[in-house]
Amino acid sequence: MNQSPFASITPVVKNLLIINVLFFIGSYVLERAGINLDVLLSAFYFNSPLFRPWQVVTYMFMHANFPHIFFNMFALFMFGPTLEYIMGPKRFLQYYFITGIGALALQMLVQAIEVHGVIGSFTVANRDIGPYVNYAGFNKLKEIYYGITLGASGSIFGLLLAFGFLFPNVEMMVLFIPVPIKAKYLIGGYIVLELIGGFGQFAGDSVAHFAHLGGALFGFLLLKYWRMQRPDNFY
Known part of the structure; x- marks a missing residue:
């Protein structure tokens, strides 16, 4: 009898998968009822009139569309159980949330630098961007103050980094690439692409690279702080 591929999912990963899917379905259903959870639960710039403290956590469970949640949850399903096994459930859950919150922290830091570049300050007085009449500056402030950050991608990148760090020589297959690539090269290359995307600021790119x-x-930083090492007999 063939064993289900879901039988090996570890408890924390399984619950994270369920919660993310429930948030996605709930967002879709409530949107049809006129309730926009994106505004309530996605993350806004800390000085935005739409920012709420709980968004620092809830934004991780919101996703823009089906491909967004599919690829994030696929990565969680692929890499999460191994990392949860190595770290243990409690530390894995801490890792997931700390990397997710850290992801938003860096994103907001970059946004703050951009705001400062427009007005010479990290915040807009009374949260009113109207007085800043320069067209390019106004659009930039509008994008930062009313654009949302959402998705589990920050935590997922934390998981990818952990896998590449702990299992650097594991060979992985990638779609459209006919040869296996070691995790350290594949994940390292992915991070370099994110750096290029973040600093390049290409037109039409809505991905939160930072x-x-x-x-x-x-x-x-967490892995170094915890002094995590791969067991010699694993893989």
Whole structure:
């Protein structure tokens, strides 16, 4: 009798998968009833009139569309159980949330620097961007103050970093690439692409690259702080 591929999912990963899917379904259902959870639960810039403290956590469970949640949950399903087994459930859950919050922290830091570049301050007086009449500056402030950050991608990048850090020589197959690539090269290359995307600020790019980088950065710092090492007999 074939065993279900879901039988090996560890408890924390399983619950995170369920919660993310419930949030996604709930957002879709409530949107049809005129309730926009994106505004309530996604993250806004800390000085935005739409920012609420709980968004620092809830934004991790919101997703823009099906491909967004699918690829994040697929990565959680693929890499999460191994990392939960190595770290233990409690530390894995801490890692997941700390990297997610760290991802948002870096994203907001970059936004604050951009705001400062427009008005010479990190916050807008009375949270009113109207007086800043320069067209380019106004649009930039509008994008920062009323744009949302959402998704588990920051935490997922933390997981990818952890996997590449703990299992650098594990060979992985990638779609459209016919040869296996070691995790350290594949994940390292992915992080470099995020750096290029973040600093390049290409037109039409709505991906929060610095949130991804923040998840990887905080993941690396946590692993070093915890002095995590791969067991010799694993893989």
